[in-house]
Amino acid sequence: MKPMVMHPWDLCETDAIKLQQQLASKVIKQDQFDNIIHVAGVDVAYSKHSNTLVAAVVVMDACSLQVIETVVAEDIVQFPYIPGLFSFRELPPIVKAFENIKTTPDLVVCDGQGIAHPRRFGLASHLGVLFDIPTIGCGKTKLLGKAEEPGVKRGDCAPLLDNTEMIGNVVRTQDHIKPIYVSIGHRISLLTACEWIVKLAPQYRLPETTRYADQLVRKALATYIKSEESGEWKADY
DNA sequence: GCGACAG
DNA sequence: ATCTTGTCGC
Numbered sequence: 001m002k003p004m005v006m007h008p009w010d011l012c013e014t015d016a017i018k019l020q021q022q023l024a025s026k027v028i029k030q031d032q033f034d035n036i037i038h039v040a041g042v043d044v045a046y047s048k049h050s051n052t053l054v055a056a057v058v059v060m061d062a063c064s065l066q067v068i069e070t071v072v073a074e075d076i077v078q079f080p081y082i083p084g085l086f087s088f089r090e091l092p093p094i095v096k097a098f099e100n101i102k103t104t105p106d107l108v109v110c111d112g113q114g115i116a117h118p119r120r121f122g123l124a125s126h127l128g129v130l131f132d133i134p135t136i137g138c139g140k141t142k143l144l145g146k147a148e149e150p151g152v153k154r155g156d157c158a159p160l161l162d163n164t165e166m167i168g169n170v171v172r173t174q175d176h177i178k179p180i181y182v183s184i185g186h187r188i189s190l191l192t193a194c195e196w197i198v199k200l201a202p203q204y205r206l207p208e209t210t211r212y213a214d215q216l217v218r219k220a221l222a223t224y225i226k227s228e229e230s231g232e233w234k235a236d237y
Numbered sequence: 238g239c240g241a242c243a244g
Numbered sequence: 245a246t247c248t249t250g251t252c253g254c
Contacts, residue, residue, distance in 0.1 A: 043244095046246090083241085083244090084242080086243050086244060090243095090244070111243085111244080123243070137243090139243050142242095143242065143243040
């Protein structure tokens with residue numbers, strides 16, 4: 001699939017912030033989709049030795065959760081890690097991977113915040129707007145906001161507040177396990193986003209830190225191998 | 238001023 | 245992220 005919106009990535013910090021402010025107005029915070037048949041998980045791993053980022057996208061059937069397709073892409077690191085500008089570091093390889101997807105997902109779970117962000121434009125929202133696809137922001141720690149501790153049962157949640165504005169939910173995906181920070185990415189409501197996360201989480205026996213997308217990516221990387229000749233990632237089967 | 242700060 | 249100390253909260 002191809003991005004609906006294109007913009008340069010080699011921006012200075014100031015321009016990157018300006019771009020976020022412009023694109024943030026495009027984020028749709030309500031459910032805008034038909035049947036969700038295919039769900040995708042996406043995450044990025046950092047290769048210290050080669051100074052590259054490896055992105056993996058796993059597309060699966062939303063009902064059976066059977067993996068339908070996995071795509072992996074690698075890119076040289078070209079943006080430092082700056083809180084609030086995370087997407088400029090991790091999206092390039094993710095976009096590259098999405099361009100090679102054959103099965104367009106109806107919903108994408110991202111390892112990173114959505115609108116729970118200083119300018120309401122975290123990685124999940126950024127990805128959602130670029131491809132105009134429903135996305136959910138999903139982080140193991142918060143970037144912004146305050147919240148009470150949610151109940152100890154799976155599905156319990158507490159509002160994440162930036163002053164008086166609700167920007168997400170702290171969601172318990174497993175009994176007594178550390179909760180995760182869920183926020184709107186694009187074209188989905190917070191309520192629906194949390195329902196999907198709670199529904200999907202148990203299927204992957206999330207680790208205590210609960211990185212949903214990360215689980216999917218580890219699965220993807222396990223079946224992929226980097227070709228010595230082409231330098232591209234290919235399925236190991 | 239000091240601390241906090243997705244991965 | 246990754247590494248690592250200490251055991252705790254404003």
